[in-house]
Amino acid sequence: MTLRTRILTVILIVQLGLIALLALGSLDRLRRDIATETRMGADTARNLVLATIGTMQGAVPPDRIMALLPERLTEPRHARIGVVDALDGTLRQPAGPPDPDLRVPAFFAALVAPPPQETRLPVVIAGRPRGYVLITGDPAQEIARAWRDMRDLMALAVAAAALQAGLIAAALSQGLRPVATIGARLSDLARGDLSGRIGPLPHPDLAPLAAHADRLADALEQARTERTRLQHQIVARADAERKAIARDLHDEMGPCLFGLRVEADALREAAPDPATATSAAQIAAIAEQIARVNRALLDDLRPMAVGQLPLATVLGDYVADLNRRWPDTSFALDMAAGLPEPDEATALTLFRILQEGTTNALRHAQAGRVRIRLWTDPAHWRMVLADDGTGMAPDRRDGTGLTGMRERITLLGGTLRIEPAAPGTRLVAELPRLPG
Numbered sequence: 001m002t003l004r005t006r007i008l009t010v011i012l013i014v015q016l017g018l019i020a021l022l023a024l025g026s027l028d029r030l031r032r033d034i035a036t037e038t039r040m041g042a043d044t045a046r047n048l049v050l051a052t053i054g055t056m057q058g059a060v061p062p063d064r065i066m067a068l069l070p071e072r073l074t075e076p077r078h079a080r081i082g083v084v085d086a087l088d089g090t091l092r093q094p095a096g097p098p099d100p101d102l103r104v105p106a107f108f109a110a111l112v113a114p115p116p117q118e119t120r121l122p123v124v125i126a127g128r129p130r131g132y133v134l135i136t137g138d139p140a141q142e143i144a145r146a147w148r149d150m151r152d153l154m155a156l157a158v159a160a161a162a163l164q165a166g167l168i169a170a171a172l173s174q175g176l177r178p179v180a181t182i183g184a185r186l187s188d189l190a191r192g193d194l195s196g197r198i199g200p201l202p203h204p205d206l207a208p209l210a211a212h213a214d215r216l217a218d219a220l221e222q223a224r225t226e227r228t229r230l231q232h233q234i235v236a237r238a239d240a241e242r243k244a245i246a247r248d249l250h251d252e253m254g255p256c257l258f259g260l261r262v263e264a265d266a267l268r269e270a271a272p273d274p275a276t277a278t279s280a281a282q283i284a285a286i287a288e289q290i291a292r293v294n295r296a297l298l299d300d301l302r303p304m305a306v307g308q309l310p311l312a313t314v315l316g317d318y319v320a321d322l323n324r325r326w327p328d329t330s331f332a333l334d335m336a337a338g339l340p341e342p343d344e345a346t347a348l349t350l351f352r353i354l355q356e357g358t359t360n361a362l363r364h365a366q367a368g369r370v371r372i373r374l375w376t377d378p379a380h381w382r383m384v385l386a387d388d389g390t391g392m393a394p395d396r397r398d399g400t401g402l403t404g405m406r407e408r409i410t411l412l413g414g415t416l417r418i419e420p421a422a423p424g425t426r427l428v429a430e431l432p433r434l435p436g
Contacts (some may be wrong), residue, residue, distance in 0.1 A: 003179075004172045010367075011168055015161040022157060023150075032148040035114035038137035040079025042117050045135045048076060062125045063087075069123075069133075070094045078142055082134035091134070104147045112146055113139055147432055165192055178206045183211055191212075194221040210343035228432075231411040235345045253294050260287040311347045312339060317355060319372065322358060330370055331358065346431055349408055350374070350383060353416075356401045357385035357427045365389025365425060383432040387424040 018249045052072050056065050067083040073094035075081050117137035123130045178201050185198050194217050250281040261284050268280035306314055312335055319333040343351065354372060361367040367389035374383045398406065402418070410414045414431035 004169070004176055007172060008165060008169055012161075016166070019154070019157050019161065026150055026153060026243065027261055031112045031114070033113055034139050034142045034146060037115060037142045038078045038114050038139045041302075042135055042137050043121060044076045045079035045081050046075065046119060046121060049081065049133045049135070050368065053123060053125075060129065062128070065125060066123065066131045072147070076137055080136045080138045082133065082136075084131045086129055086131040088308065090306060094123050104144055105153065106145050108150070109143050111395065112143055139172060176247040178203055178210065182206070182210055183214055185217070189217055189220060194224060228413050231413065232345060235349075235411050239345060239348060249297060251295055254291075257287050258293045260284075261291075306348050306351050310348065311342060314347075314351060314374075315374070317349070318354065326362060329362065329370065331370050332372065334371070334373045339374070339376060342381060343434055344380060345412065347432070348380065349412060349414075349431060350429075352405055352408070353383055353427070353429045354385070356405050360403065360427075361385070361389060361425075365391070367424060376433055378433070383429045385427040386421055390423045391420055393424055393425060394416065 039343060049069075052069065053065065056072065060068055066083060066087070070081075070083045070092040071094070073081055073083070075094055081094055084090070085092070100303045114137065115117070119135040119136060121133040121326075147302060157304055167174060179197075182198060188194075197214045197217060199214070201210045255343075264284035264287060265279045268277045268284065271277035271280055319331045322331045341347075346374065358370055359374075361370045365387050367387035370385065370387045372383070372385050374381075376382065398418075402416075406416045409429060409431065412431055414429065415426045415428075417426075419426050419428065
């Protein structure tokens with residue numbers, strides 16, 4: 001349940017409670033008023049009967065008074081009059097006000113109706129009982145009026161409550177709108193989008209929260225920048241170490257191996273017997289094998305061309321060499337025109353992605369065709385390698401090469417995905433493009 005729903009629910013409960021209290025108070029007041037009006041109506045009817053009988057004595061024969069009394073009486077409000085003649089026992093009623101047109105619910109009438117009131121007024125003329133007059137309270141009209149007033153009051157109260165709830169809902173929507181803005185901004189921060197800011201808010205209660213959220217975004221952006229700098233520094237230092245090892249292998253191991261081969265050749269030429277010449281030839285062959293291993297280590301540790309030639313040239317030469325060495329497999333490189341030159345760490349990573357992807361396509365996928373595409377957008381370098389080989393096994397696990405490549409790409413702030421294609425496999429790499 002949202003905060004606005006909770007607030008509106010509480011307000012609705014309070015309003016319903018107030019309306020209920022208003023209804024109970026109004027019912028108690030109406031009950032007293034109706035009882036008072038009914039009692040006064042009965043008293044008025046009694047006085048009217050006594051006055052009418054008093055005026056008829058002497059003017060009407062005594063034995064005709066009871067017969068003519070209903071014609072002389074008019075029922076007042078809230079009372080009913082019945083005349084019972086002792087001669088025939090017939091109940092006659094005078095004309096009274098019409099019944100109310102408004103129908104009142106039975107539950108409301110039961111709540112406000114006063115206790116029944118009935119008065120028997122005996123009529124004695126010339127010392128002889130002539131009958132009696134029955135006076136009963138009739139609150140029907142008063143109850144109808146009370147129901148109409150109560151209905152109008154409750155309708156007005158409900159309308160006022162609905163209007164108040166609508167105004168409060170509108171005010172809450174307007175007041176809580178910045179909360180939605182702050183929530184959306186925090187969601188962006190959780191997704192890694194640190195670019196936007198909330199800015200100052202005109203609401204004094206929410207402005208500090210917005211300011212704290214913006215300071216949090218600033219701190220996270222600074223931390224990300226620092227993390228990116230440290231990650232690039234880690235990669236740069238690792239590359240520097242690999243370059244230093246490659247330089248040592250080239251500068252130290254290379255001359256030693258060359259000298260060993262020269263001495264072995266000299267020993268073979270000057271050998272006094274065939275056995276010595278054979279041993280010298282074997283030493284030369286071993287030295288040559290070590291030299292090949294050394295060159296492979298040098299290429300793995302640090303491709304000499306990366307950082308010295310444009311990236312497009314380095315990648316193009318590598319793909320051309322693959323086509324020469326593997327004539328049964330077609331390698332095609334598609335590079336967007338006008339590519340900028342990346343920094344050295346990114347260039348080396350792109351070369352390693354190409355190297356590892358093509359190696360896996362040849363070694364594991366038995367691919368007949370490999371397509372490589374390289375392009376940039378304003379924020380990223382993107383490379384996709386797609387082959388038409390056997391595809392990925394369901395229980396495939398990354399090898400050492402892919403694991404190391406994924407770690408390097410992650411350190412640079414990029415991503416690496418390997419996904420099935422139709423047919424074959426797609427390797428999708430993304431690296432951040434540094435400004436400048």
